[in-house]
Amino acid sequence: MHCGYFDNGICRSCTLMGTPYDVQVAGKLAHARELLSPWPDADWLAPMLSRPSQFRNRAKMVVGGTAGNPTLGILDAAREGVDLTGCGILAPGLRAAFAPIAAFIARARITPYHVPTRRGELKNVLLTEAPDGALMLRFVLRSTEPLGRIRKHLPTLLADLPALAVVTVNLLPEHKAVLEGEEEIMLVGETLRMRLDGIVLHLRPASFFQTNSDIAPGLYRQARDWIDEVDARSVWDLYCGVGGFALHAAAPGRSVHGVEVSDPAVQSARLSAAEAGLPDVTFSTGDATRLDAADSPDAVIVNPPRRGLGDRLCATLDASGVSTIVYSSCNALTLARDIAALPAYALKRVRLFDMFPQTEHYEIMVLLTRR
Numbered sequence: 135m136h137c138g139y140f141d142n143g144i145c146r147s148c149t150l151m152g153t154p155y156d157v158q159v160a161g162k163l164a165h166a167r168e169l170l171s172p173w174p175d176a177d178w179l180a181p182m183l184s185r186p187s188q189f190r191n192r193a194k195m196v197v198g199g200t201a202g203n204p205t206l207g208i209l210d211a212a213r214e215g216v217d218l219t220g221c222g223i224l225a226p227g228l229r230a231a232f233a234p235i236a237a238f239i240a241r242a243r244i245t246p247y248h249v250p251t252r253r254g255e256l257k258n259v260l261l262t263e264a265p266d267g268a269l270m271l272r273f274v275l276r277s278t279e280p281l282g283r284i285r286k287h288l289p290t291l292l293a294d295l296p297a298l299a300v301v302t303v304n305l306l307p308e309h310k311a312v313l314e315g316e317e318e319i320m321l322v323g324e325t326l327r328m329r330l331d332g333i334v335l336h337l338r339p340a341s342f343f344q345t346n347s348d349i350a351p352g353l354y355r356q357a358r359d360w361i362d363e364v365d366a367r368s369v370w371d372l373y374c375g376v377g378g379f380a381l382h383a384a385a386p387g388r389s390v391h392g393v394e395v396s397d398p399a400v401q402s403a404r405l406s407a408a409e410a411g412l413p414d415v416t417f418s419t420g421d422a423t424r425l426d427a428a429d430s431p432d433a434v435i436v437n438p439p440r441r442g443l444g445d446r447l448c449a450t451l452d453a454s455g456v457s458t459i460v461y462s463s464c465n466a467l468t469l470a471r472d473i474a475a476l477p478a479y480a481l482k483r484v485r486l487f488d489m490f491p492q493t494e495h496y497e498i499m500v501l502l503t504r505r
């Protein structure tokens with residue numbers, strides 16, 4: 135894949151842009167093999183490959199320019215807006231939505247936030263596309279000043295962009311280089327329905343979702359297959375987010391319990407389980423690292439953020455009665471560190487999922503069984 139923004143030095147986010155896709159995947163595999171070389175007996179499954187372009191289901195666009203002529207993209211070295219609406223890794227439905235959104239910003243006179251002068255309101259536009267094309271749009275604002283005009287012009291935006299299922303305003307009053315703030319004002323809808331493999335996962339505005347809607351179901355299927363193989367009767371899904379692993383692992387005679395620190399994500403997961411008619415799939419809000427494995431299940435699925443599980447949870451699991459761990463990670467460095475902290479387990483299988491083409495990042499899933 136080639137990208138004009140990359141070639142012209144406008145955006146360098148995709149660090150592997152221009153490298154042939156097979157070379158990218160070979161490099162990621164070599165990186166993972168090196169990190170997991172202390173466990174040479176592991177069986178490596180063929181990697182799951184992505185389409186190399188148009189795979190991202192989520193756009194995080196920094197807004198620059200003027201109210202009349204906004205840019206959606208990034209900020210340059212001088213902190214001025216640069217348009218990236220033609221970004222080739224974004225799903226086509228996201229790209230098609232940018233023009234109506236920019237027209238709406240102009241119509242509702244929402245002044246983009248200008249970092250050098252700390253003036254203006256609109257900081258970011260966050261857009262997520264469901265596999266069926268439905269969209270969730272979030273305007274990250276410094277204050278509620280434009281809210282009246284947003285409400286007034288919203289019907290026109292909805293007419294221009296009928297795929298919009300959820301529209302919100304997120305408030306980020308601080309001058310911080312973060313994506314979003316704590317407060318969310320719901321304007322249209324509640325959740326985006328992310329249908330994967332026939333299972334609907336309800337996504338609320340600030341919750342995590344895997345960024346590649348083709349790879350995500352492959353990830354969930356792989357975990358379910360390994361759990362099925364050992365015929366686990368009880369399963370925990372730690373760091374469960376909106377419940378993708380848990381809902382896919384559901385089976386007759388099996389109880390699944392998800393634990394997640396974000397309460398809105400847990401509410402979404404519960405809604406999805408109820409709609410799917412799965413009473414044996416339950417969720418609770420909590421800190422996975424503080425779990426007590428006294429009533430340990432047969433199997434545990436873990437999918438932590440980049441920092442990994444850490445010493446405490448590894449020690450709890452290592453001393454538990456859990457026979458199988460399925461560990462899905464977006465950071466093979468912390469994964470390798472955590473496996474080393476789980477000496478009671480043997481690394482049986484490894485599979486790479488190319489969730490993030492054009493970058494050095496990848497998702498990797500391993501099967502660990504108690505020795």
Ligand SMILES: C[S@@+](CC[C@H](N)C(=O)[O-])C[C@H]1O[C@@H](n2cnc3c(N)ncnc32)[C@H](O)[C@@H]1O
Nearest residue numbers: 342373374375378394395396421422437438439
């Ligand atoms: C990589 S995401 C995985 C989400 C989910 N497994 C999925 O497939 O969508 C990591 C999740 O861990 C949650 N999280 C972070 N720290 C946590 C903790 N200490 N205990 C429980 N959940 C945590 C985050 O809110 C986020 O939803």
